[in-house]
Amino acid sequence: MSYLHPAGPTIELGVNIDHVATLRNARGTTYPDPIQAALLAEESGADAITLHLREDRRHIKDADVRAMRPLLKTRMNLESAVTTEMLDFACEIKPQDVCLVPERRAEVTTEGGLDVAGNFAVVKAAVAQLQQAGIRVSLFIDPDEAQIQAAAEAGAPVIELHTGRYAEAVAPQELQDELERIRSGVRAGVARGLKVNAGHGLHYTNVQAIAAIPNIAELNIGHAIVAQAVFDGWRKAVSDMKAIMLQARLGTVK
Numbered sequence: 696m697s698y699l700h701p702a703g704p705t706i707e708l709g710v711n712i713d714h715v716a717t718l719r720n721a722r723g724t725t726y727p728d729p730i731q732a733a734l735l736a737e738e739s740g741a742d743a744i745t746l747h748l749r750e751d752r753r754h755i756k757d758a759d760v761r762a763m764r765p766l767l768k769t770r771m772n773l774e775s776a777v778t779t780e781m782l783d784f785a786c787e788i789k790p791q792d793v794c795l796v797p798e799r800r801a802e803v804t805t806e807g808g809l810d811v812a813g814n815f816a817v818v819k820a821a822v823a824q825l826q827q828a829g830i831r832v833s834l835f836i837d838p839d840e841a842q843i844q845a846a847a848e849a850g851a852p853v854i855e856l857h858t859g860r861y862a863e864a865v866a867p868q869e870l871q872d873e874l875e876r877i878r879s880g881v882r883a884g885v886a887r888g889l890k891v892n893a894g895h896g897l898h899y900t901n902v903q904a905i906a907a908i909p910n911i912a913e914l915n916i917g918h919a920i921v922a923q924a925v926f927d928g929w930r931k932a933v934s935d936m937k938a939i940m941l942q943a944r945l946g947t948v949k
């Protein structure tokens with residue numbers, strides 16, 4: 696299945712609610728409720744809700760995913776590792792989207808992209824299993840031509856380019872180099888008929904340059920929105936991010 700996302704003047708926001716669950720889990724309370732966060736995010740401009748069910752369940756729990764799936768009005772983008780446990784769970788839940796990500800229990804957050812090229816047979820089989828269940832599959836990869844090619848060959852209709860190195864860049868030249876890597880990755884993905892998303896480490900002052908890249912279909916952003924919500928409130932944090940993204944994109948659409 697190939698997905699040709701119409702490159703257009705708009706760009707979608709997937710709000711990742713992992714760290715609403717982090718705050719809830721800090722005290723073992725029922726609040727703040729990730730489901731309430733998801734529904735309010737949808738009312739505030741989110742085009743999708745992203746959540747990462749990690750093997751160690753440090754934030755999102757299985758019960759969150761089960762309860763949320765029938766309640767969302769937009770679409771669920773479930774992030775998961777390429778493991779039998781997670782693939783079987785995803786096929787049971789049947790979110791609209793699954794984004795396959797690398798995972799190490801010891802990591803603070805996702806460190807790099809999925810090595811599709813180096814684990815081709817396993818990833819290709821995972822893509823097939825999820826698509827058989829009617830799920831659209833995205834692969835979370837570095838903006839690297841070999842990984843993009845492998846993702847296309849593995850049958851994934853969507854890729855999500857890891858923007859972590861861009862987000863962590865400090866020197867101006869490094870920032871430009873990483874931004875160009877992402878631009879080049881977008882071109883490579885679109886040339887292969889893929890829907891190209893991006894995410895990781897994006898916030899209110901670094902998202903503009905990414906959102907301005909034509910043909911990026913969707914940005915998945917979480918940590919920065921949850922952090923901003925501490926000061927501005929959840930609805931405003933979401934709607935402000937969406938407005939910034941659209942302004943950046945529309946500012947470039949001639």
Ligand SMILES: CC(=O)[C@@H](O)[C@H](O)COP(=O)(O)O
Pocket residue numbers: 711713747749754774796803804805835894895896917918
């Ligand atoms: C794949 C990715 O970059 C994010 O979704 C990240 O995994 C969010 O979850 P953590 O903050 O637990 O890493």
Ligand SMILES: NCC(=O)COP(=O)(O)O
Pocket residue numbers: 711745855893894895896897915916917918919
């Ligand atoms: N795939 C990226 C994502 O869902 C959110 O990442 P972050 O904004 O929390 O770094």
